[in-house]
Amino acid sequence: MDQAVKTKAEQWLNSSAIDADSQSEIQRLLNQDNETDLVEAFYKDLEFGTGGLRGIMGVGSNRINKYTVGMATQGLSNYLLKTYPDEQIKVAIAYDSRNNSRYFAEVTADVFSANGIQVYFFDGLRPTPELSYAIRQLDCHSGVVLTASHNPKEYNGYKAYWNDGAQLVPPHDKNVIEEVDAIEGLEAVKFDRDDAKVHMIGTDIDEQYLADIKALSLSPEAIKNQHDLKIVFTPIHGTGVTLVPPVLKELEFTNVHVVAEQAEPDGNGDFPTVVYPNPEESEALSIALKQATEMDADLVMGTDPDADRVGIAAKNLNGEFEILNGNQAGSMLVHYLLKKWKEAGKLDGKQFVAKTIVTTELIRKIAEYYDVDCYDTLTGFKYIAALIKDKEGQQTFIGGGEESYGYLIGDFVRDKDAVASCAMIAEMTAYVKDQGMSLYDFLLETYEQFGLYRESLVSLTKKGKSGVEEIRQMMRDLRENPPQTIVGEHVTTVIDYLKGTETDTASGTQRPIEFPESNVLQFFTEKGTKVSARPSGTEPKIKFYFSVNDQLPNRSEFAQKWTALGKKVDAVIEDMKLK
Numbered sequence: 001m002d003q004a005v006k007t008k009a010e011q012w013l014n015s016s017a018i019d020a021d022s023q024s025e026i027q028r029l030l031n032q033d034n035e036t037d038l039v040e041a042f043y044k045d046l047e048f049g050t051g052g053l054r055g056i057m058g059v060g061s062n063r064i065n066k067y068t069v070g071m072a073t074q075g076l077s078n079y080l081l082k083t084y085p086d087e088q089i090k091v092a093i094a095y096d097s098r099n100n101s102r103y104f105a106e107v108t109a110d111v112f113s114a115n116g117i118q119v120y121f122f123d124g125l126r127p128t129p130e131l132s133y134a135i136r137q138l139d140c141h142s143g144v145v146l147t148a149s150h151n152p153k154e155y156n157g158y159k160a161y162w163n164d165g166a167q168l169v170p171p172h173d174k175n176v177i178e179e180v181d182a183i184e185g186l187e188a189v190k191f192d193r194d195d196a197k198v199h200m201i202g203t204d205i206d207e208q209y210l211a212d213i214k215a216l217s218l219s220p221e222a223i224k225n226q227h228d229l230k231i232v233f234t235p236i237h238g239t240g241v242t243l244v245p246p247v248l249k250e251l252e253f254t255n256v257h258v259v260a261e262q263a264e265p266d267g268n269g270d271f272p273t274v275v276y277p278n279p280e281e282s283e284a285l286s287i288a289l290k291q292a293t294e295m296d297a298d299l300v301m302g303t304d305p306d307a308d309r310v311g312i313a314a315k316n317l318n319g320e321f322e323i324l325n326g327n328q329a330g331s332m333l334v335h336y337l338l339k340k341w342k343e344a345g346k347l348d349g350k351q352f353v354a355k356t357i358v359t360t361e362l363i364r365k366i367a368e369y370y371d372v373d374c375y376d377t378l379t380g381f382k383y384i385a386a387l388i389k390d391k392e393g394q395q396t397f398i399g400g401g402e403e404s405y406g407y408l409i410g411d412f413v414r415d416k417d418a419v420a421s422c423a424m425i426a427e428m429t430a431y432v433k434d435q436g437m438s439l440y441d442f443l444l445e446t447y448e449q450f451g452l453y454r455e456s457l458v459s460l461t462k463k464g465k466s467g468v469e470e471i472r473q474m475m476r477d478l479r480e481n482p483p484q485t486i487v488g489e490h491v492t493t494v495i496d497y498l499k500g501t502e503t504d505t506a507s508g509t510q511r512p513i514e515f516p517e518s519n520v521l522q523f524f525t526e527k528g529t530k531v532s533a534r535p536s537g538t539e540p541k542i543k544f545y546f547s548v549n550d551q552l553p554n555r556s557e558f559a560q561k562w563t564a565l566g567k568k569v570d571a572v573i574e575d576m577k578l579k
Contacts, residue, residue, distance in 0.1 A: 002035075002039060002043065004043075005035075005038060005039050005042045005043050006030070006038075008042045008061055009026055009029065009030055009038060009041070009042045009060075010030075011185070012026055012042075012059075012060070012061070012067075012186070013026045013027060013030070015185060015186045015187060016187055017067065017185075017186035017187045017189065017191075018067070018186065019066075022059050022065070022066075022067075025058075025059045026059055026060075029041060029059075029060075036464075039464075039465065040060075040062065040464055040465075041058060041059060041060025041061070041062055041063055042060050042061050042062060043062060043465050044061070044062050044465075045061045045062065045068075045180075045181075046061070046062055046063070046064070046068055046072075047177060052157060052158055052159035052160055052167060052168070053068070053069075053072050053157055053158035053159075053160075054148050054149075054151065054155060054156075054157035054158070055068075055155065055156075055157070056154050056155055057099065057100060057154060057155065057156050064100075064104070064148075064155070064156045064157065064158070066103075066104070066107050067186050067189070069104045069107050069108060069146075069158055070107055070110075070111050070186070070189040070191060071180050071183060071186070071189055072158055072160070072176075072180060073107070073108045073111035073112060073144070073189075074111055074115070074179075074180070074183055074188065074189045074190065075176050075177070075178075075179035075180030075181075075182075075183060076142065076144075076160055076176050076179070077111060077112055077115040077117060077190075078115075078179040078182075078183075079172070079175055079176050079179045080117065080141055080142055081115065081116075081117075082179075083141075084141055087141070088118060089116075089117045089118065089141045089142075090117070090118045090119075090120065090138065090139065090140040090141055091112055091117055091118070091119055091120070091140055091141060091142045091143055091144065092119075092120040092121075092122075092131060092134045092135050092138060092140045092143040092144075092201070093105050093108055093109055093112075093119060093120070093121050093122065093131075093143065093144050093145070093146075094122045094126045094127075094128065094130065094131035094134070094143075094144075094145040094146070095122070095125065095126075095145065095146040095147065096125060096128070096145070096146065096147040096238060096239050096305045096306040097125055097237060097238050097239060097265035097269055097305055098147065098148060098153060098155075098156060098269035098271075098305055099153060099156065099268060099269035099270070100156055100269070101146040101147060101156060101269065102146075104146045104156060104158070105121070105144075105146045107191070108144050108146065108158075109121050109193065109198050110191050110192070110193040111189060111190055111191060112197075113193050113194040113195070113197040113198050114190035114191060114192045114193060114194060115190055116194075116197070117197065118197050118199070119197055119198045119199065120134065120138055120140065120199050120200075120201050121198055121199065121200055121201060122134075122200075122201045123200045123201060123202055124242070125238075125239045125242055125265065126206075126239055126242060126243075127239045127240060127242065127243055127303075127306060127307030127308065127417075127418065127419055128145050128147060128149075128159065128239075128306040128307060128308040128415060129307070129308055129413045129415050129416070129417035129418070129419055129420070130205065130206070130209055130243065130419070131143050131144075131145045131161065132161060132165040132166070132413045132414050132415040132417075133165065133205065133208075133209050133212075133412060133413050134201060134205050135161055135163065135164075135165045136164070136165045136412065136414070137205060137208060138205075139163075140163065141162075141163045142160065142161060142162060142163065143160075143161040143165075144158060144159065144160050144161065145158075145159045145161075145306065146158060146159075147159060147305065147306035148305075149304055149305065149306055149308070149309070150276065150277055150278035150279070150280070150304040150305065150309065151276075152275075152276055153269060153270050153271055153277075160173075160176065161415075164385065164389050164414055165385070165413065165414035165415070166381075166382050166385030166386060166389065166414040166415065167380070167381070167382035167385070167415065168382065169382050169383065169385075169386050169516075170516055206242075206243065206246075209243070209419075210243065210246060210247050210250050211250075212410075212412050213247050213250075213419060213420045213423050214247070214250045214251060214423075216409055216410050216420065216423070216424065217251060217423075217427060218336075218337070218340035218341075218344070218427065218431075219340065219427055219428075219430065219431040219434075221434075222427070222430045222431040222433075222434040223251055223252060223253065223427055223430050224252070225430075225434050226430035226433050226434050227252055227253060227254045227255070227430075228254055228255040229253060229255060229298050229299065229426065229429060229430050229433060230255050230257070230292075230295060230296065230297040230298045230299070231248065231253060231255065231256045231257065231297065231298065231299050231300075231301065231426055231429075232257050232259065232288050232291050232292040232295070232297045232299070232300045232301070233245065233248075233256060233257070233258050233259070233288070233300075233301050233302070233303075233422070234258070234259035234262045234263075234285065234287065234288040234300075234301075234302040234303075235258070235262060235263065235302075235303050235307065236262050236271065236274060236277045236279065236284055236302055236303065236304065236305065237262050237264070237265050237271050237272070237273070237274075237277060237305065238265065238277065238303060238304060238305030238306065238307055239303075239305065239306055239307045240303030240304075240307035240418060240419070240422075241258065241263055241264060242307075243307070243419045244301075244303060244307070244418070244419055244422045245258055247419055247420075247422065247423045248422070248423065248426055251423055251426065251427065253426055253430075257291065257295065257297070259287055259288045259291060261273050261287055262274075262287060262288075271305070273287060277304060277305050278304060279302040279303060279304055279309060279310060279311025279405055280309075280311060280325075280326070280404065280405055282323055284302065284311075285300060285302045285311060285313060285323060288300050288302055288313075289313060289321050289323075292313070292321055293320075293321060298314075298315075298429055298433065298438070298439070299312065299313075299314060299425070299426065299429045299439060300312060300313035300314070300321060301422050301425060301426070303418040303419075303422065304405075304418070307418045307419060308381075308406060308415060308416045308417065308418050309404065309405040309406045309416060309418055310329075310405060310407070310418040310421045310422055310425070311323060311326075311329075311405050312324050312329050312425055312439075314429075314438060314439035314440045314443075315438060315439075315440060316440050317440065317558075317559075322440070324443065325403070325455065326359075326401070326402065326403040326404055326405040326406070327359060327360035327362065327403045327453065327455045328443055329405070329407070329425070330355070330359065330360070330363060330400070330401040330402070330403070330407055331360060331362045331363055331366065331443075331446055331450075331453075332428065332439070332442055332443055332446055333399060333401070333407055333409070333421070333424060333425065333428065334353055334363050334366050334367065334398075334399060334400065335366050335442075335446045335450075336424075336428045336431065336442075337353075337398050337399045337409065337424075338353070338366060338367065338369075338370040338372055338398065339370075340431075341370075341398060342370055347370060347371070347372060349371065350394070350395050350396060351372050351373070351395060351396045351397075351398050352367075352372060352373040352374065352375060352391065352395045352396070352397060352398065353367050353372060353373070353374050353375075353397075353398055353399055353400045354374070354375045354376075354377060354384045354387055354388075354397065354400035355374065355375075355376060355377070355384075355400050355401065355402065356376065356377055356378065356379045356380070356383070356384070356402040356403070357376045357377070357378060357379065357497075357520065357522065357532065358379055358402075358403060358532045358534065358543075358545040359401070359402050359403045360403065360453050360455055360547060361453065361528070361530065361547065361549070362446070362450055362451060362453040362549075363400070365450040365451055366446070366450050369449070369450060372398070373395065375387055377515075378497065378515060378516060378518050378520070379402065379518075379520070379534060381402060381406055381408070381415050381416045382415075383516075384400060384401075384402075384408065385414035385415060388411050388414060389414070396411075397410070397411045398410075399424075401416065402416070403455065403457075403545070406418075407421040407424075408420070408421075409421065409424050428442070444552075444555045444558060445555075447552045447555075447558070448552050448553070448554070448555055451549055451550070451551060451552070452549060452550050452551065452552040452558075452561055452562070452565065453547060453548075453549045454547070454548055454549070454562065454565035454566060454568075454569060455545065455546060455547045455569075456545075456546045456569045456573070457543060457544070457545055457546070458543070458544040458546070458573060458578050459536075459541050459542075459543045459544075460541060460542050460543075460544075460578075461540060461541050462540055462541070462542065463540050464540070467540050468540070471535050471540075471541075471542045472535075474533075474542055475519060475521065475533065475535065475542075478521050478533055479496065479498075479521065482494055482521075482523065483523060483531075483575075483576070484505075485525075486523065486525050486529055486531060486572055486575055486576070487529070487568065487571045487572050487575050489525035489526050489527045489529055490505070490525060490526050491505055491523050491524065491525055492504070492505055492506065492524055492525060492526050493505065493522075493523070493524040494521070494522070494523055494524075495513065495520075495521070495522040495524075496520075496521055497513070497515055497517065497518040497519070497520040497521070497522075498517055498518065498519050498520070498521075500512055500513055500515065500517060501513065518534075519534070519535055520532065520533065520534045521533045521534075528547075528548075528549050529546075529547065529548050529549075529568075529572065530545075530546070530547040531544065531545070531546055531547075531572065531576065532544065532545040533545075544573075544576065544578060546569050546572050546573065548565050548568045548569055548572065549565070550564070550565060
């Protein structure tokens with residue numbers, strides 16, 4: 001047995017802070033012949049990644065439980081107290097519908113209040129973006145939402161936010177981890193709640209948030225004309241049910257149908273009608289798609305459990321519902337926003353849009369057409385939020401997002417926002433319908449005007465301690481032996497975000513890039529093919545992103561060219577030896 005693992009487990013077992021049930025489970029793991037479960041539970045401590053703290057629930061330092069949540073909160077409390085020594089610190093807390101989220105939220109409130117921090121606690125389920133909004137509205141120094149986003153039911157997570165309403169970025173994330181690491185044992189965590197410091201958040205913030213989303217509207221006349229647009233919405237047993245239907249009602253859409261089987265959390269956080277509560281998966285939207293087909297709807301929308309991401313479906317050229325990927329939806333949103341801003345005469349060179357480095361280059365093409373700056377950030381919406389903060393007073397953020405179904409419109413929230421996105425997607429659909437088009441027609445119009453882009457993702461899961469090393473080796477191999485060609489196209493540029501360099505392969509010259517250090521590699525070919533390799537910050541995975549493109553002079557060629565690009569993506573994947 002790994003002695004470090006055994007030592008860590010015994011430290012937990014013998015801690016006076018550990019309850020009897022947890023002690024019993026640790027002893028069981030120590031006694032059993034198969035050491036795998038013990039190693040997985042204790043071989044490391046959970047760390048903040050691009051999405052904060054996230055893991056499988058259970059006993060152990062590498063699991064989500066009362067003690068890892070408590071340690072994270074104590075570390076965050078210590079950091080806040082050091083950062084703001086002369087202020088009364090305030091934090092906001094929200095939670096989603098999955099197993100133990102309310103319990104872990106209460107534990108978080110216990111620890112914050114025990115450290116003398118004022119806590120503002122949502123009185124029920126709320127979407128993650130509303131937590132971001134509340135931090136800014138209540139002038140909080142920090143905030144936490146308990147959620148594992150779209151992960152399976154075995155997972156939970158802890159997203160920590162700073163005073164700008166954004167998730168922790170360097171140096172704060174690393175500093176909090178250092179504070180957690182400096183805690184001398186679980187006994188140092190203060191779990192004794194001070195009830196006088198815990199205040200409930202009711203509907204006031206909801207009302208302000210919905211009013212600000214409504215103020216984003218760019219086509220009120222189109223909504224008035226198309227108020228009976230047939231919309232099918234599913235919250236997939238999550239928090240979206242609390243605010244998406246109300247915001248659509250605020251905009252005066254009158255024909256919204258919430259999928260009854262998935263309208264409410266089931267009470268156990270088990271997501272009983274889906275395998276994964278992930279709107280990227282067609283299975284998760286299958287009930288909504290069936291209902292939409294039966295009623296001949298115009299639009300399908302589905303949000304993940306914490307309602308920061310949204311998946312959509314629209315009728316294609318054959319009249320069948322097709323799920324649009326995050327790059328397609330994000331591109332249409334940016335196209336719509338910039339088109340309407342230009343029509344209103346609001347573009348004066350002081351606006352920008354943003355996307356992550358693995359998101360489609362189509363968004364950049366659209367922004368260039370409208371003479372609007374388009375900035376790239378690392379993967380993780382906290383980096384888009386950091387960019388918005390950095391540009392305050394210089395440029396106005398219009399909108400943007402990432403390929404994994406996360407979008408943001410306006411800057412009063414500093415995280416991806418499925419509530420505002422659902423409102424704008426519904427408005428966009430009403431607008432194009434008012435122009436005699438379907439949403440799919442608008443997608444093809446976008447491709448015709450700016451270029452046809454097709455993206456794909458290969459995600460390889462490598463579980464456990466051995467998987468971590470396997471992922472590291474894959475990245476080392478790519479750095480040491482980068483591809484010279486991809487499907488016969490010369491690789492012209494290599495960007496290494498860990499080394500902070502961009503290399504021109506023809507000349508061998510390197511230039512520094514202004515990005516935070518991140519373990520990501522990108523390869524660009526002479527014909528605009530893009531391949532990105534990135535270990536996940538929240539899951540035991542390595543992800544490869546692929547993008548190819550062509551021109552679409554006429555939509556009659558769409559099917560043929562789309563198929564050809566799909567075959568090219570397959571060839572790229574095979575060329576990278578991932579098949």
